[in-house]
Amino acid sequence: MRVLRAVAALNSSCALGSRQGARYAGLACRAALTAPSAPCYSSRLSGLRHFSRSPVSRASSAAEAALKQAKELAAANMTPEAAAARLTPEEAKRLARVRNIGIAAHIDSGKTTVSERILFYTGRTKAIHEVRGRDGVGAKMDSMELERERGITIQSAATFADWKKVENGVEETYHINLIDTPGHIDFTIEVERAMRVLDGAVMVLCAVSGVQSQTITVDRQMKRYNVPRISFVNKMDRMGANPFKAVEMINSKLKIPAAAVQIPIGSEKEFEGVVDLIHMRAIRNDGQRGINVKVSNTIPEHLKELAEQKRQELIEKLADVDDEIAEMFLEEKTPTPEQIKAAIRRATIGLKFTPVLMGSALADKCIQPMLDAVCDYLPNPGNVENVALDRSKKEEPVKLLPYNSLPFVGLAFKLEENPYGQLTYMRVYQGSLKKGQYLYNARTDKKVRIPRIVRMHANEMEDVSEIGAGEICAVFGVECASGDTFTDGRLPYGMSSMYVPESVMSLSIKPKRSSDADAFSKAMNRFMREDPTFRLHVDEESEETIISGMGELHLDIYVERLRREYKVDCETGKPRVAYRETISKRADFDYLLKRQTGGPGDYARVVGWIEPNADNAEANKFETRVVGGNIPDKYLAACGKGFEEACLKGPLLGHRVIGASMVITDGATHVTDSSDYAFNLATQMAFRKAFADAGGTVLEPLMKTTITAPAEFQGNVLMLMNKRGTIVDTEVGADEFTMVAECSLNAMFGFSTHLRAATQGKGEFSMEFSHYAPAPPHLQKELIAKYEKELDAKRTK
Numbered sequence: 001m002r003v004l005r006a007v008a009a010l011n012s013s014c015a016l017g018s019r020q021g022a023r024y025a026g027l028a029c030r031a032a033l034t035a036p037s038a039p040c041y042s043s044r045l046s047g048l049r050h051f052s053r054s055p056v057s058r059a060s061s062a063a064e065a066a067l068k069q070a071k072e073l074a075a076a077n078m079t080p081e082a083a084a085a086r087l088t089p090e091e092a093k094r095l096a097r098v099r100n101i102g103i104a105a106h107i108d109s110g111k112t113t114v115s116e117r118i119l120f121y122t123g124r125t126k127a128i129h130e131v132r133g134r135d136g137v138g139a140k141m142d143s144m145e146l147e148r149e150r151g152i153t154i155q156s157a158a159t160f161a162d163w164k165k166v167e168n169g170v171e172e173t174y175h176i177n178l179i180d181t182p183g184h185i186d187f188t189i190e191v192e193r194a195m196r197v198l199d200g201a202v203m204v205l206c207a208v209s210g211v212q213s214q215t216i217t218v219d220r221q222m223k224r225y226n227v228p229r230i231s232f233v234n235k236m237d238r239m240g241a242n243p244f245k246a247v248e249m250i251n252s253k254l255k256i257p258a259a260a261v262q263i264p265i266g267s268e269k270e271f272e273g274v275v276d277l278i279h280m281r282a283i284r285n286d287g288q289r290g291i292n293v294k295v296s297n298t299i300p301e302h303l304k305e306l307a308e309q310k311r312q313e314l315i316e317k318l319a320d321v322d323d324e325i326a327e328m329f330l331e332e333k334t335p336t337p338e339q340i341k342a343a344i345r346r347a348t349i350g351l352k353f354t355p356v357l358m359g360s361a362l363a364d365k366c367i368q369p370m371l372d373a374v375c376d377y378l379p380n381p382g383n384v385e386n387v388a389l390d391r392s393k394k395e396e397p398v399k400l401l402p403y404n405s406l407p408f409v410g411l412a413f414k415l416e417e418n419p420y421g422q423l424t425y426m427r428v429y430q431g432s433l434k435k436g437q438y439l440y441n442a443r444t445d446k447k448v449r450i451p452r453i454v455r456m457h458a459n460e461m462e463d464v465s466e467i468g469a470g471e472i473c474a475v476f477g478v479e480c481a482s483g484d485t486f487t488d489g490r491l492p493y494g495m496s497s498m499y500v501p502e503s504v505m506s507l508s509i510k511p512k513r514s515s516d517a518d519a520f521s522k523a524m525n526r527f528m529r530e531d532p533t534f535r536l537h538v539d540e541e542s543e544e545t546i547i548s549g550m551g552e553l554h555l556d557i558y559v560e561r562l563r564r565e566y567k568v569d570c571e572t573g574k575p576r577v578a579y580r581e582t583i584s585k586r587a588d589f590d591y592l593l594k595r596q597t598g599g600p601g602d603y604a605r606v607v608g609w610i611e612p613n614a615d616n617a618e619a620n621k622f623e624t625r626v627v628g629g630n631i632p633d634k635y636l637a638a639c640g641k642g643f644e645e646a647c648l649k650g651p652l653l654g655h656r657v658i659g660a661s662m663v664i665t666d667g668a669t670h671v672t673d674s675s676d677y678a679f680n681l682a683t684q685m686a687f688r689k690a691f692a693d694a695g696g697t698v699l700e701p702l703m704k705t706t707i708t709a710p711a712e713f714q715g716n717v718l719m720l721m722n723k724r725g726t727i728v729d730t731e732v733g734a735d736e737f738t739m740v741a742e743c744s745l746n747a748m749f750g751f752s753t754h755l756r757a758a759t760q761g762k763g764e765f766s767m768e769f770s771h772y773a774p775a776p777p778h779l780q781k782e783l784i785a786k787y788e789k790e791l792d793a794k795r796t797k
């Protein structure tokens with residue numbers, strides 16, 4: 001009975017929706033109170049790509065031990081069902097009150113300002129500090145000096161807060177883990193990793209601009225990770241604020257059924273509060289910094305009609321996505337506030353709907369109802385399906401369940417170095433973690449002790465001795481890469497990691513003072529460990545250090561951080577596009593390396609072909625089909641290495657080669673002169689020689705570019721874009737249009753200035769890497785000629 005009550009408590013708080021990967025697919029959402037193991041969650045597996053270097057295949061003793069323990073576990077009958085049955089009512093209640101949420105939006109929509117209010121109203125901070133505020137303190141969540149100075153968020157900040165929600169006179173405390181993410185596309189990895197581990201999100205929109213170019217990108221990211229969201233229309237105090245336009249834009253541009261659950265009382269400077277359409281009551285803020293919420297059952301007379309009309313629109317929208325409301329609608333029954341709320345929760349978690357709330361963070365208005373909505377409509381960790389891959393069963397997907405009694409599985413999603421040491425952010429998917437406990441890194445099989453667990457509060461932390469399933473924490477003393485899975489050794493599981501976009505921009509960099517070399521490399525190692533989109537390599541010929549990343553701002557910030565945090569001043573080259581090289585057809589080779597220079601010579605012969613990699617246009621493939629031992633295995637391994645090295649520096653421009661496959665079929669060795677070195681070199685030479693015959697091509701990054709501007713500038717923008725790329729889609733709204741185009745990154749240098757000129761400063765754009773495509777022939781010729789000239793100049797030096 002106790003068990004049944006526990007499961008029922010969890011389920012009734014879950015109100016699960018049928019999601020199974022069908023996003024917005026119009027599947028009716030059932031109100032069924034399903035057992036926790038029933039297949040009615042959204043899958044986090046789809047569309048993700050591994051980026052951890054290699055799934056661990058070494059049959060190490062640790063893996064064997066893990067398998068053994070997994071069996072023991074099964075024998076001990078700790079199946080998920082058994083674990084669910086053991087769920088105490090306290091734990092079920094704890095889980096039902098946890099929310100892991102992110103705040104994501106277009107640049108400058110007010111994410112940080114909203115987060116500051118959340119911290120204040122939940123009692124986490126004693127005062128509110130504004131972004132670029134006059135008090136010179138800066139927002140809590142923008143803790144980096146650079147962030148405060150520029151007024152932008154660069155790193156996502158994690159924090160937690162307890163929200164005391166009052167419903168029908170009863171107070172319930174919700175534990176909210178919150179991540180404020182950057183709006184600028186150059187820091188997109190921060191959004192990606194937040195989305196990977198969050199259960200829900202608040203999408204903030206500007207009341208004047210509604211859905212903006214970057215909102216569309218954030219929307220794509222939320223959809224990629226199946227993250228349910230509520231929408232918050234901020235800046236209701238601004239001139240021209242129109243929340244209903246924002247609702248309409250969510251419907252039409254993001255194609256998510258959306259409806260307002262509130263309407264504003266007053267507008268612009270006279271904005272006072274909102275009418276809650278579910279309970280038909282007025283909500284206003286009162287007291288210093290709006291700390292008190294005043295609820296009145298009297299709706300202002302002049303808003304009654306609008307409130308009725310918008311309530312009806314809400315019910316109609318819900319009827320489109322929810323069977324229960326649809327039935328009531330057909331029977332002309334009016335749903336109760338509880339029924340409406342339950343339907344909004346089902347449809348939101350089912351990714352079929354987003355409720356729209358409104359307010360003004362800067363004016364301290366209507367943030368508390370938004371926090372209530374986070375609790376009411378966003379999922380708890382038990383409502384979202386998270387999947388691991390079972391390495392003992394050919395990476396078969398297995399569901400993870402957020403029960404403390406199950407073996408531990410967690411994902412390290414972000415690394416950060418702070419004055420106390422290396423900090424690893426971890427999302428606990430299953431089991432609990434105690435201070436001093438040992439964990440295994442699923443990628444390296446290394447055992448690590450967790451000496452310290454903390455909950456993060458922007459740049460401050462609070463020590464805890466234990467963290468439960470479904471929570472987010474940070475741990476000290478763990479050497480790992482971001483995206484690594486940790487287990488307690490009992491389960492042979494690994495988790496798929498987040499999507500890491502290709503870096504598209506690079507520049508050469510070197511410290512001005514040679515004495516700074518150590519600090520420089522220390523900083524670089526740290527940046528690379530923390531940010532998978534930031535990469536570094538040394539160009540062997542020019543001996544230049546090249547850093548690459550997501551855009552000019554991204555690289556600029558790292559150069560600046562080097563200066564500020566490591567006191568290393570650097571010289572940098574011009575930003576360059578990260579081109580790629582590939583081949584378009586098969587070319588055979590038969591290459592003999594034979595060198596005699598006095599002492600032992602070099603001898604290696606390799607025969608085979610290169611061709612486009614039909615399996616994956618972004619990866620390279622090496623294969624050997626040598627029969628009769630003409631090339632011994634150890635030399636074949638050297639050939640594989642040689643191929644990899646040749647691909648790092650393509651023959652055309654010295655940029656990376658992608659989508660190439662090399663097959664070695666035959667060869668010859670010499671008794672004394674053959675070596676790993678000779679075979680490595682011979683393979684590289686063979687590859688370079690065959691490259692031209694294989695239709696060597698320069699690829700350039702194509703960017704999915706989204707432009708929004710007032711409708712009167714459509715012609716100007718069209719002219720601008722026609723020169724730069726292919727227009728994929730144009731949507732014209734009542735007073736503005738959105739254009740989506742695929743443009744080469746090369747054509748986008750200085751674009752913001754042109755767009756400003758073409759739209760009187762009213763247009764805006766965001767860019768996201770889409771794919772690599774062959775550069776136009778004239779550009780290829782130009783780039784190759786330039787590269788050859790540079791090589792010649794170096795040779796003659």
Ligand SMILES: Nc1nc2c(ncn2[C@@H]2O[C@H](COP(=O)(O)OP(=O)(O)OP(=O)(O)O)[C@@H](O)[C@H]2O)c(=O)[nH]1
Pocket residue numbers: 105106107108109110111112113114130131132151152153154181182183184234235236237238359360361362363
């Ligand atoms: N009028 C008005 N201004 C606001 C409101 N909320 C935020 N702002 C202002 O908008 C600007 C951007 O706010 P932020 O909170 O930094 O926005 P953000 O979305 O976190 O910015 P990024 O992280 O750089 O993308 C700041 O100048 C804020 O003071 C609001 O409700 N009304």
